[in-house]
Amino acid sequence: MLRASSVKQFAIFMIRKFNNVHTCSIDYRRNAHRHTTSSVIAKQIIGKLDNLYGSYDPTAIARDMEREFGVKISYHQARRGKVVALYMLHGRPAFGASIWGYLHYMRPIFCVDGSHLKGPYKSTLLLATAQDVIKQIYPLAWGIVDAEMNRSWMWFLSNLKDLIGDSDELVFVSDRKNSIENVIAHLFPWAHHGCCVWHMEKNLIQRYNNISSIFLFKRAARTYRTEEFERLMGQFHRVSATTYRYLEQAGLPFWSRALFVGQWYNILTNNNEESLNSMLRHARLLPITCLVEHIRHTMQKWFYERRASATACSTVLSPTMENELRTTFEAGTRL
Incomplete structure (x- = not known):
């Protein structure tokens, strides 16, 4: 038996008791x-x-x-x-790694959307994605449901909430589906919900198709300053009062970066979801079990490659962000 303890204020330890006679029999080995x-x-x-x-x-x-x-x-x-x-x-399966990585390293903002499965399997694939440190798509959660309804989103986002919780720093980005908006408001009362700017733009094109209005909307949605936003919306009202009322009814803070309550960062659209849907366009024809296996295989491949890249990284930030920061700093010195 050996017993030792550390010595205060020194990086050493002192042996307090030592008995070098071993008397234990093999019979004493047990499950404890x-x-x-x-x-x-x-x-x-x-x-x-x-x-x-x-x-x-x-x-x-x-x-x-x-x-x-x-x-x-x-x-x-x-x-x-x-x-x-x-x-x-x-x-280990990549799904757990996906949640763990989000909780430890990602900004608390992600996109949610659904896409229809093709062929004879009439279901819907629900997705939640974040963005990693070099602006790559970071898959967070997947779910297959009958259709995009309140109860489907309730089931999907309830499971997600069990893992990520709720906070006033959390931000959702989605299209204007009422089912998504209702469930987020119910399950995540502290979180903020923004609309995909690209979907809003597409709606404006389909409803009004006014080139000047579209141009002003894109500038107003992306500007950071409240004063600039109000100036652009004043021009917008003069160009098309009808379109202005449509955007006002949707809620100006819902799609405006300047008025949005919370940190939207650079994620103003659901492009990550659209990219994943495009990547899965052939896999969505497969039976559900084959689709899930395809997703699992793809995610584990991505996580393996990104872990290898991260292990080889010697800079504080990723090389991509180091270069972007250096370029921004050099531009800022001339302001």
């Missing part, structure tokens, strides 16, 4: 043995799990550990060891 951790068990059984057609249940694992090493472990210890061994063999 502190060194029989799940990782130790996993390393001992990993060779027996590398067979997709065999069955190796926790009871057999506990029996083998006692026979080979004289250590008794519980059923739950054996099960945890098996889980760790399977992770060592096949890796």
Whole structure:
């Protein structure tokens, strides 16, 4: 037995008690043995799990550990060891990594949208995405439902809320579907909800198709300053009072960066969702199980590649953002 403690104000420790006579018999080894951790068990059984057609249940694992090493472990210890061994063999699924990465590294803003599955499988794929540090699409959550209805979005966003919670820093970006707006208001009372500027622009084109109005809307939606926004909206009212009333009824803070309550950053549109929908245009013809497997495979590939890139990064920020910051700084010195 060895007992030691640290010495205050020094980076050393002092041995307080030491007994170098070992008297414990092998019979004393039992399931409370502190060194029989799940990782130790996993390393001992990993060779027996590398067979997709065999069955190796926790009871057999506990029996083998006692026979080979004289250590008794519980059923739950054996099960945890098996889980760790399977992770060592096949890796962890990317879905959990996606949520973990969002909670630790992402800005609290993401887009939500739905897309219809094609072919004979008439369902809807619901998506929630964020954006990583080099402005790449960061898939956060997926769900397949019958259709885009209140109860479908309630189920999807309820599960999402269990993982990310609610706060006044959280921002949603979506199109103007009433089902999304109703559920966000109910589940995330502290969060802020903004409209995809591209969808608003498309609605204006379909309803009014006034080139001058579209131009003024794009400038007004993206400006940062309240004074500039009010000046542009004054011009907008003179060009088309009807279109102005339509935007006013939609809610000016709903689509204006200058008036929006919360941090919208650079994510003013649902382009991330549209890009994912485009990427999945062929996979959406597949049966649902095949579609889910395709999504899983794609996500794990992305996460592996991005982890390798991040490991090789030697700068404080990503190289892309370092270059962008340097360019912005150089431009700012001349202001």
